[in-house]
Amino acid sequence: MRPTDLLCITPAGLHCPQGDFHIDPVRPVPRALITHGHSDHARAGHGAVLATEETLAIMALRYGEGFAGATQTAPLGRPITLGGVTVAFRPAGHVLGSAQIAVEAGGCRIVASGDYKRSADPTCRPFEPVPCDVFITEATFGLPVFRHPDVRGEIGKLLASVRLFPDRAHLVGAYALGKAQRLIALVREAGYEEPVYIHGALEKLTDYYLSRRIRLGEIRKVSAAQRSELAGAIVLCPPSSLQDVWSRRFPDPVTAFASGWMRVRARARQKGVELPLVVSDHSDWDDLCRTITEVGASEVWVTHGQEDALVHWCRLQGLRAKPLHMIGYGDDEEAAAGDVDPGAAGAPPA
């Protein structure tokens, strides 16, 4: 079977005609396979959803129990047959519950990896390379300038700033799903034992992580009355809250932002960030290249992000490669960075 017969692009996203399902569709479809809970991949309104237990739970937390007509849990590693097509979910290392989806029929295996990272993350299972004929990779940070540093150094910057400015609150913008909880786990690993404060918008997902027995130490929700008393504290909030009225009540806040985009100085400055922390849940350039080599695919499809550079690199390695140009993920670089509310992208100008 030719790969393009197994999976093709439709306006709703990646489609498997034989198995009659879509992967991470951007519009409502009868049957959707979802790689992970970020809102550009996991949307409400599908007929049936197949995903990992954690991803289904996260979707229910965000969209309510009735987010799909029916749901089915995909256990990691166990193949499921859909209309003669075998699908298997394997860990992607991106956020809690994230998976790659291997799709196989007629002697052809395609792995749709969703979003993935290779660096260690105490809050989710590590990425497993799955040998395949075609590897569909994200390219959020698909330029050789993106090489994420050791996260311990970045956490060290935050803690050093807390020591130098004990009279200022440290507000850290972090996506609600994954990044926030990973950051808390990382400051704990670095030996920080004070309570970590979180914005109300992070509460539900953080509680869910705790219920999965992920150790995050003492967490307190920020109450309105308390804000002016949080000098010297670490406070996590959604990135949009950094510029919000909400942030003004804190004592002389230092605004930090944890994202792979912080690697580029102009980007950090455009956001008005004072303490950029290069902490990403996506693969950096070296890990993208390493993963493509490891899975041994002869063909690579590149989606959301900097497709051109990664396609060029694949061709230099003698691999067939093409950009998928799918709309809806990472087209706006904000969305690619992780977790953006569906309505937050803003309306186009009149």
Next chain:
Amino acid sequence: MNRFAALLDRLAYEPRRNAKLRLLADFFRTSPDPERGYALAAMTGSLAFSAAKPGLIRALIAERTDPVLFGLSYDHVGDLSETAALMWPAPPQALDDPTPSLSEVVETLASLGRADLPKRLANWLDLLDETGRWALLKLITGGLRIGVSARLAKTAVASLGGMDADEIEHVWHGLEPPYVPLFAWVEGRGPRPSAIDPAPFRPVMLAHAVENRDFETLDPARFSAEWKWDGIRVQVVSATDEEGHVRTRLYSRTGEEISKSFPDLCEALSGIEAAVDGELLVVKDGRVQSFNLLQQRLNRANVTAKTILEFPVAVRAYDLLTENGEDLRPLPFAERRARLERFVARIDRERLELSPVVPFATWEELAAARAAPFEAGASLDADAVEGVMLKRRDSAYLPGRPKGLWYKWKRDPHRVDAVLMYAQRGHGKRSSFYSDYTFGVWRAGPAGAELVPVGKAYFGFTDEELVRIDRFVRKHTINRFGPVREVVHEPHAGLVVEVAFEGLARSTRHKSGVAMRFPRISRLRWDKPPVEADRMETLEALLRDERTEAARGA
């Protein structure tokens, strides 16, 4: 190098002056000599590495990376040094050498031959991490741009001993990197450095932009007006020290010493025994030249005789801060102005001219002068006038931007409504946004009305507007040419931008035959359909007016 790099990194993002001071003071307090002294030198512009040029960085990175990947990366990052720092490949095996210290870098570069530089630089880059490489490349190419003025760095050093920055200024010019005796004195471990500088920098007084409603409350009789020149604000100081040596220094408005770029001017103004506030301009045959020519002389470590001859500079003086050791700053402006006029006449130096006063009785009269500086007395220099300055006659010379005393009132630009046609990603602060715009106006074509590009603009909009235009560009792309996107531009679909510009000239290099001077986006007209944008005829008419004016001026 790593601690210095971390400091620069943090400073580059920190907008608050007080937080910068704390970061600097913390660094100076906890770093050893001579490391901190070289850091101070780097931040006060006292280091220059003439051999390290952007071309060298380009060559080093080109040897190590694929050209296509470099091109895409540079396009995304928008800054050569940063791109090279981020892309620099890890050496094949881990190196045992220690990472270079700032002192090692500075001391090595001072003695290293030009031919040995590429190899040494590559070795340092191998040893440093991303931030370290970025700091090293910025340092040696002289582009730190971390928002720290020489004055702020000195203030931080002074704070180590509870001193005022002025105390540092007074001894500064007798000292050299790495300033070991200075730190010893400030920290109470050594004597005050002996050489007292007779020609220190004095913080400058700045103006607010005047707003229309200000004229309702301001009394014209209390103000004096001068032309606002399109040059560079400088302070020139010349005085004799205790040993009888004359010191002459030229400072930028932030206190950076720029004497080295203008040795001719310093020589010409040596011994005036005064501190003068004025505008640095290129003046040829008695006529002020455009800012472009002045740029030829900026940021040059080595000034050739040819440059000096080709771009002769002078100072147009508008204030006198000291004269023969007397501090005039507490005096009212009117009194200082009278002293300045007598002073300029008395010393009679070719390179020191008096910036003339613009006489007026009412704001209407001043508005007329501002609109037509040629007729109002600026005559042949009218092209270099970018507006007028208003100074309250009773104002003492106060550092900073005190309210209600000095105002700047710039000229009104020309404006047209044009249609956005192409967009390109920006560089520097705006990289990764589509922030460079090519816009066009309508003209009659063989198949009806067509848009013809008339200019490019990449500023004038707010950050919020930039985000909206960027989103518009991404959603309405009809074609891509490398980094350039063509956006929809039809009579009823597209984006109209109001473009402001200072002047218009014939140009054979542009398809439209005209070139705008200093174009920028003044307003976004989301409300206006492209069909209602301006036509080429409007620009043609303006061109005729400009020629008439130019003829009058010539």
